[in-house]
Amino acid sequence: MSKPYRMPSLGAGMEDGTVIEWHVEPGQRVRRGDVVGVVDTEKGAIEIEIWEDAEVLEIVADPGTKVPVGEPLLVLAGQGDDDDRSPSAQESVEAATPGSAEAESPALEDVWDESEAAPEAAPVEAAPRLRVSPVARRRARELRVELESLEGSGPGGAITLADVESAARGEAGEEEAPDSAGQEPPSSPPRPKDEEPGDKDRHAAMRKAIAVAMTRSKREIPHYYLAHAFSLERTLRWLSRVNEERRPAERLLLASLYLKAVAKSVREFPEFNGFWDDGGFRPAPGVHPGMAISLRGGGLVAPAIHDADQRSLEELTKGIRDLVQRARSGHLRGSEVADPTITLTSLGDRGVETVFGVIYPPQVAIVGVGSVVERPWAVGGMVGSHRVVTLTLAADHRASDGHRGSLFLDRIARHFETPEDL
Amino acid sequence: MNESHQARVQAGIRDAFRRIAPEIDLDAIDPTANLRDEADLDSVDALNLIVLLDEKLGVEIPESDYGQIATLRDMARYLEARLSDEPES
Numbered sequence: 234m235s236k237p238y239r240m241p242s243l244g245a246g247m248e249d250g251t252v253i254e255w256h257v258e259p260g261q262r263v264r265r266g267d268v269v270g271v272v273d274t275e276k277g278a279i280e281i282e283i284w285e286d287a288e289v290l291e292i293v294a295d296p297g298t299k300v301p302v303g304e305p306l307l308v309l310a311g312q313g314d315d316d317d318r319s320p321s322a323q324e325s326v327e328a329a330t331p332g333s334a335e336a337e338s339p340a341l342e343d344v345w346d347e348s349e350a351a352p353e354a355a356p357v358e359a360a361p362r363l364r365v366s367p368v369a370r371r372r373a374r375e376l377r378v379e380l381e382s383l384e385g386s387g388p389g390g391a392i393t394l395a396d397v398e399s400a401a402r403g404e405a406g407e408e409e410a411p412d413s414a415g416q417e418p419p420s421s422p423p424r425p426k427d428e429e430p431g432d433k434d435r436h437a438a439m440r441k442a443i444a445v446a447m448t449r450s451k452r453e454i455p456h457y458y459l460a461h462a463f464s465l466e467r468t469l470r471w472l473s474r475v476n477e478e479r480r481p482a483e484r485l486l487l488a489s490l491y492l493k494a495v496a497k498s499v500r501e502f503p504e505f506n507g508f509w510d511d512g513g514f515r516p517a518p519g520v521h522p523g524m525a526i527s528l529r530g531g532g533l534v535a536p537a538i539h540d541a542d543q544r545s546l547e548e549l550t551k552g553i554r555d556l557v558q559r560a561r562s563g564h565l566r567g568s569e570v571a572d573p574t575i576t577l578t579s580l581g582d583r584g585v586e587t588v589f590g591v592i593y594p595p596q597v598a599i600v601g602v603g604s605v606v607e608r609p610w611a612v613g614g615m616v617g618s619h620r621v622v623t624l625t626l627a628a629d630h631r632a633s634d635g636h637r638g639s640l641f642l643d644r645i646a647r648h649f650e651t652p653e654d655l
Numbered sequence: 656m657n658e659s660h661q662a663r664v665q666a667g668i669r670d671a672f673r674r675i676a677p678e679i680d681l682d683a684i685d686p687t688a689n690l691r692d693e694a695d696l697d698s699v700d701a702l703n704l705i706v707l708l709d710e711k712l713g714v715e716i717p718e719s720d721y722g723q724i725a726t727l728r729d730m731a732r733y734l735e736a737r738l739s740d741e742p743e744s
Contacts, residue, residue, distance in 0.1 A: 476718050481706040484718070486699060529695050530678055554706075557699040562677055581697045 235290055237305035241281060243274055243570045246445050249301045250274045254394055257289045257307070268566065269307070272300075275442035276534055277435065281567040287311035376401040439532040450594050454509070455630040458589055461642045463650065464610050464619040471652050487605075488524075488579065489549035493655045494648035495577055495600050496520045496541035502641040504633040505598040505626075506574045514597065514632040523573025523593070524553060526560045534560050535576050535593060536569035546655060580604065590627040597629035600645065624649075660738045663712060664731050671707035675700045686728040712738065 240250055250272035257269045268280040269289075291308040294300045373380050373392075378400045385392035450456075468490065476484040499506040499520050507516040520542040523535035538544075538552045559565055576599040580588050586606055590599030603623040610619035626642045633641075648655060672681050676694055684693045691701060701721075709715050714737045716724065724730040 473718060480715055481702070481709045484702060484705075486702055488699065527697075529676065550702075553699055554703050557697070558675060558703055561675065561700075583691065 235308050235310050237293070238269070238283065238287075238307040238309050240272070240294075240300045240302050240304055240306055241567050241571060242302045243276060243279055243567055244446075246442065246449075247274060247276075247302055249299050250279075251299045252294050252296050252306065253278055254296050255292055256393070257292075259289055259291055261289045263287055263289060263309075272567075275438040276570050277439065277565065278563045279565050279567050279570055281306075283309075285311050373397045436531050439528075443533060446593055447591055450592050454592050454594060454597075456592060456627050457630050457635055457638065458625065458627050459635065459638050459642055460587060460623055460625045461639075461646055462621055462623040463646045464612075465605055465622045465649070466610075466619045468649060468652050469605070469620055483547065484550070485546050486550045486553055487582075488553055489546045490649060490652050490655055491579070491602055492522060492524070492538060492541050492549050492553065492577060493544075493546060494645045495522055495575070497648050497655070498641060498644040499575060500542055501644060502633075502637060504637060505628060505641055507597060507632075508574075508595040509597050509629055509632055510595045517574035519574065521572055521574045523576045523596075524556060525576060525578040526557055528560065534565065534570065535573055535578075536560060536565050537571075537573040539568070546652075575600065577602070587623045587625060589625055592627055592629055597632040599627050600642075601625040601627070622649075660735045661731075663738065664734045667708060667711040667734070668727070668731065670711055671704050674707055675703045681727075684727060686731075687726050689725050690727055690730065691725070708734065714738065 243250070251274075253271040253273050255270040257263055257267075263269055263283045264286050265284060267283050269283050271278050271280050273279075287309040288311070289307055290310050292306075293308060294304075294306045300306060376397060378397050380392055380397075383392050383396050383400055385396055469487075472485060472487060472490070479485075499522075503516045504514065506520055507514060509515075519540055521537040521539050522541050523537045525533060525535045527533050536556055538549065538556065541549060541552075544552070556565075556569070573593070573596065575596055576590070576593050578588055578590050578599060579602045582604045584604045586603040588601035588603055590601045592599050601624070603625070605620050605622050607618055608621045609616050610621060611617075612619075624642055624646055626638050628638050669681060672679060672694075676696065679694050684690070690696065694700075696704065705716050705721075712734060714734055716733070720733070724733050
């Protein structure tokens, strides 16, 4: 039975997206969680995933086409037909299932990054069969590049437009010297040249998306704010001890402790984890905190770390490292930007002491952590020097009250203070 | 200082930066200024940088040495010295 694969909604307020490229072609079988293509949105270039095993029958929207949310992109042949669900509901339900794509998120080393020109980006194993995106196939014909002679750098060894173009320029990945860093790699996936939106446009689009979301937040959400300062001395000593014995790749980030402390606390305080829509609170089935990541070119994204409450600190650290690196290079996935259930923000370890967040609608809470500062701190009648951090909560007063908010914040702090139990 | 070490370190730092901060022009960064401020690196970028330097150069930088690699120049010197400690392969 055939059915359409539609333009997913990648967050509140998204109206359409522009197809940049496809990683699939008609006749190709795809598996649940596969990245099938890249679309350009106001959140940047986002890799879109498929949510079931299926076969691609037809590509409806060619690269360069602007497609409204909910309109067909591909025609698939799969088992059953549950197309009556809206794409956004389908996305968030599927993405909320434990074991969804993010659970198998590749380690940092395996992250596909086609802006990478260095030899280590070459795929470790050859693709079992030739996988070529349609746009790459077309370009290869134009440039008379033999596809069989190429090694793909896309997912599963798929040959991408960039592979074809670099082959045509005679710079196969293998031959490139590692110190050819002088030339700037493209910071976003390739697109048809005539469709190239400049960085300025991209920033303007992202600024506009932030403006819409934040205006809606401040207009509709009655925020209340709480702050709680506590000593991180014990936590930081524990963290140094743990990291002292580990190779860099195994070291834990303080942010992973913070993420886990919030994720565990949220299970006991579900009124902070979910969405306010249609005049009521809808708790989220899973805990998928969004990590606010500021982009150096300007702007902000807050992609989700899925099922953070069920993951170890090691897994969370790898997840955060992977997410930040992909956010920087423009390779976030649809499921990550579509469905955070609460947001975490940190203005970094070199910034200010306290951050008062603005809730990202339709979420109902944002937890902030300031930078760690050294302060005189009294314990048992003695004043000593402690490293202190201030946690804050901005929450939607329609969904929760200050009393529960203060208990929630206190619980996060307690989890934070006992990292060995996280 | 050994020239091949110097070249390896420079290439390693460039490669690492291309991964963690593709939008930054390393040549435009003052080598004597605090790198995290200059390049606006957060703690996640900083750990990713340390991991990549370990992968590319085989130099494990302990957390307690982070203070010694605060600028690009100090980082290069530190890495060159650590490479020199190793027997030539």
